[in-house]
Amino acid sequence: MSKLESMRVAYGMALADYGALNTNVVVLDADVSASTQTHFFAKRFPERFFNLGVAEAGMVDVAVGLALGGKIPFANTFAFLIALRAAEQVRTCVAYALTNVKLAAAYGGLSDSRDGPTHHSVCDLAVMRAMPNMTVIVAADSVEVRKMVPLVAEWNGPVYLRISRAEVPVVFDEAHQPKIGKGVLLRQGRDVTLIGTGVLVSRCIEAAEKLKQDGIDARVIEIHTLKPLDEEMILASAKETQAIVTAEEHSTIGGLGEAVASFLGEVHPVRLKRVGIGDTFTETGPYFELLDRYGMGVDSITAAAKEVVRSKV
Secondary structure, three states: OOOEEEHHHHHHHHHHHHHHHOOOEEEEEOOOHHHHOOHHHHHHOHHHEEEOOOOHHHHHHHHHHHHHOOOEEEEEEEHHHHHHHOHHHHHHHHHHOOOOOEEEEEOOEOOOHHHOOOOOEOOHHHHHHOOOOOEEEEOOOHHHHHHHHHHHHHOOOOEEEEOOOOEEEOOOOOOOOOOOOOOEEEEOOOOEEEEEOOOHHHHHHHHHHHHHHOOOOEEEEEOOEEEOOOHHHHHHHHHHHOEEEEEEEEEOOOOHHHHHHHHHHHHOOOEEEEEEEOOOOOOOOOHHHHHHHOOOOHHHHHHHHHHHHHHOO
16 A cells, blocks of 8 residues: 555645635635644634534535625535535535535545444435536545645536545645546556546555456546546546446445446446445444445455456456
């Protein structure tokens, strides 16, 4: 495994740095700034930081008002709270009203591992993908989330940005220049395409190395933007490898895997397996152990790849 870095710290520092460049950026938090790392912004720009307390729905509504006043609000709290507790306000006042609100969803996936299933966000991407007008982004590492902050701020319209709590493997270097809506080809391959998002991108890379030892040439693609999906890159890989494995830290219902499967099912059906959390709630435990336990380990990705390669023969 490559070196680990904190994605949330990278986000907090990047938000403060970008706030110095763009004075229209304002930051809201639901009394969890030590967790979301928005305290960096609060210390530098206290006049542009608003702690709304434990009132996530109200925070979203205040963000909407600020957006209507010409500001660029980043509303911060845990992913499950934005996607579930504040869902009605997100739907009606952000997505339906097309307000320029940025929803920064901390502690994504199972990364709030010790707080258990009530704090795990296993269905947030499905909820947000289903919101009309919502752009959905899942950062893979500290470098990418830092590079995403200006892009999200300058994107015209609602954005849901998912961020991990954990220290996660570094995938990218400083040359990485992500573009919203565009996938990233990380490795060429002819036999199968591994499509990962978020923390599982690094595990797709590890899986490709293991598959190489078994004579399977795996392509690796990162999809950081689940909506709008990079259909062009996915279709090209499906045509060239005729086998797809998706990997996500989310339920296999409604997330990346379902997005890819529904798209390819209409235009170019191929052998496909979805790696992610099954139809179950997760438990408390060490983060990386939970990923393995719930079917998101490197071995799960390699097994899925071998299955789709065998089945296309």
